[in-house]
Amino acid sequence: MKDNNVDFGLRTFLKELGGIAGGTALLATVPWLSSCTPARLKETAGEVVRIGMIGTGSRGQFHLHNLKAIPAARVTVLCDTYEPNLRAAADIVGSGPGTRTAANSGTRTAANSGTRTAANSGTRTAAGAGSNTRTPAGVKTCTDWRRVLDDPDVDAVIIATPLHLHAEMTIAALQAGKHVFCEKAMALTEDDCLAAYRAYTSGDRVLFYGMQRLFDPKYLEAIRLIHEGKIGDIVGMRCHWFRNADWRRAVPSPELERHINWRLYREYSGGLMTELGSHQLEVCNWALGLMPVQVTGMGDIVYWRDGREVYDSVNVTYRYSNGCKICYESLIANKYNGMEEQILGSKGTLDLAKGVYWLEEDNEISGMRQLLGQVRDGVFSAVPAAGPSWRPELRSRYVPHAVMKGNYGVAAGESMTGESGDGSDVLLEAFCQACITGEKAADIVEEAYCSTLLCLLGNRAMETGRVLDFPAEYVIPYMKF
Numbered sequence: 391m392k393d394n395n396v397d398f399g400l401r402t403f404l405k406e407l408g409g410i411a412g413g414t415a416l417l418a419t420v421p422w423l424s425s426c427t428p429a430r431l432k433e434t435a436g437e438v439v440r441i442g443m444i445g446t447g448s449r450g451q452f453h454l455h456n457l458k459a460i461p462a463a464r465v466t467v468l469c470d471t472y473e474p475n476l477r478a479a480a481d482i483v484g485s486g487p488g489t490r491t492a493a494n495s496g497t498r499t500a501a502n503s504g505t506r507t508a509a510n511s512g513t514r515t516a517a518g519a520g521s522n523t524r525t526p527a528g529v530k531t532c533t534d535w536r537r538v539l540d541d542p543d544v545d546a547v548i549i550a551t552p553l554h555l556h557a558e559m560t561i562a563a564l565q566a567g568k569h570v571f572c573e574k575a576m577a578l579t580e581d582d583c584l585a586a587y588r589a590y591t592s593g594d595r596v597l598f599y600g601m602q603r604l605f606d607p608k609y610l611e612a613i614r615l616i617h618e619g620k621i622g623d624i625v626g627m628r629c630h631w632f633r634n635a636d637w638r639r640a641v642p643s644p645e646l647e648r649h650i651n652w653r654l655y656r657e658y659s660g661g662l663m664t665e666l667g668s669h670q671l672e673v674c675n676w677a678l679g680l681m682p683v684q685v686t687g688m689g690d691i692v693y694w695r696d697g698r699e700v701y702d703s704v705n706v707t708y709r710y711s712n713g714c715k716i717c718y719e720s721l722i723a724n725k726y727n728g729m730e731e732q733i734l735g736s737k738g739t740l741d742l743a744k745g746v747y748w749l750e751e752d753n754e755i756s757g758m759r760q761l762l763g764q765v766r767d768g769v770f771s772a773v774p775a776a777g778p779s780w781r782p783e784l785r786s787r788y789v790p791h792a793v794m795k796g797n798y799g800v801a802a803g804e805s806m807t808g809e810s811g812d813g814s815d816v817l818l819e820a821f822c823q824a825c826i827t828g829e830k831a832a833d834i835v836e837e838a839y840c841s842t843l844l845c846l847l848g849n850r851a852m853e854t855g856r857v858l859d860f861p862a863e864y865v866i867p868y869m870k871f
């Protein structure tokens with residue numbers, strides 16, 4: 391289908407990337423953008439992908455707001471089992487300027503094709519739980535996700551349901567011939583990750599996961615700097631995500647507790663590791679280009695003893711074959727340290743979330759100044775300026791260097807659903823473009839698989855209290871150890 395809109399979001403992003411990587415180096419830097427080059431965008435200008443969304447809760451609604459600004463996106467079906475969320479989603483799609491739905495696009499789509507329109511559709515088949523109706527804006531709504539897969543007005547589905555449903559829905563959607571965007575993490579079990587991965591690799595449909603850091607210019611440039619050697623050899627990585635909030639949502643009646651607060655229960659959720667750690671561990675693998683060989687950790691419910699089953703405090707260590715380690719920590723009863731992915735190099739340190747790096751050379755001080763400083767700071771009672779092991783112990787004087795010039799803001803990780811400018815909008819737009827070209831995007835599924843496996847292994851290590859080796863049965867060709 392054709393539409394006459396111009397694609398500003400992705401184009402602006404590509405322009406920024408062109409500035410970073412020098413145009414032709416773009417694809418080598420970001421292989422998952424191969425169908426999003428300016429030339430490909432020109433070729434496909436005006437094409438539209440019809441989207442069915444399954445799971446219209448917080449993240450689904452966040453995506454709907456972003457979809458409204460994406461010219462290539464037409465939301466045709468919304469699906470959720472919880473009526474208030476379905477209604478809220480329908481309101482988003484049907485409201486406000488820039489809404490690009492079947493109702494206002496002027497494009498031939500499912501809703502104005504002549505067979506059904508917003509005006510004449512009324513309530514459609516309501517067979518049991520899968521009742522299918524239309525909003526005033528002409529978007530279909532239903533409660534049975536399988537109806538979305540059967541719908542000929544859907545080219546692609548966006549899955550934003552709780553984690554335990556990701557694999558089943560993704561696999562079924564791929565098998566139904568739909569392109570799929572599924573929220574992270576990939577699945578709740580290692581076997582389900584592998585099943586989803588195989589469903590993807592054995593078919594020809596596009597699959598994306600909600601890992602927006604892969605589309606955040608600040609992260610892309612930081613990783614490029616790391617790979618260029620700016621901070622020397624990677625010798626360690628430290629990631630943390632701290633909040634001071636119970637991670638609970640208000641529940642209108644007790645029987646909805648597990649449905650609404652699914653994050654807190656192991657039947658549906660991998661807790662802090664899959665919800666938060668999945669983003670951060672992905673960055674570590676991306677930076678180092680390797681997968682860890684071992685994992686160990688400790689997890690506890692330290693503070694929020696409110697009936698939840700998932701840890702509110704996790705400390706997990708991942709070890710790579712070269713001895714480099716990720717020190718991963720998340721705690722949700724203290725937010726002093728915020729959120730960060732810190733890559734430690736032999737020549738410097740890069741804080742990816744802040745978009746800042748620090749060079750060791752900036753902290754080099756002349757011998758005389760070191761000596762004066764140590765005398766002033768009372769480090770030694772006698773002057774120790776002798777011997778080969780003498781080292782200063784002064785306060786750090788590192789100078790921050792911005793990864794990118796301009797206002798690239800810090801995503802502080804405060805929001806549970808997403809933050810504007812964190813790459814989520816570009817990620818969605820790139821997904822739409824991949825659906826239109828039909829080209830699978832390199833590395834995205836593989837990165838999701840790798841980071842989810844590490845989250846699940848981290849959970850397993852914490853539960854068993856053991857040091858676990860990476861299990862051979864879950865190795866995929868993409869992995870290097």
Ligand SMILES: NC(=O)c1ccc[n+]([C@@H]2O[C@H](COP(=O)([O-])OP(=O)(O)OC[C@H]3O[C@@H](n4cnc5c(N)ncnc54)[C@H](O)[C@@H]3O)[C@@H](O)[C@H]2O)c1
Pocket residue numbers: 444445446447448449450469470471472475533534535550551552553555573574575600601602649650664665806807808
């Ligand atoms: N990429 C990110 O930064 C990011 C941010 C937030 C959430 N997420 C992910 O998005 C997903 C959803 O999170 P959320 O915060 O929106 O949760 P949520 O609870 O707000 O929304 C989930 C929705 O799925 C619906 N649902 C449950 N079972 C269903 C079924 N069988 N069929 C149809 N709908 C069903 C629920 O009713 C609910 O509306 C999770 O995987 C989460 O990890 C990703």
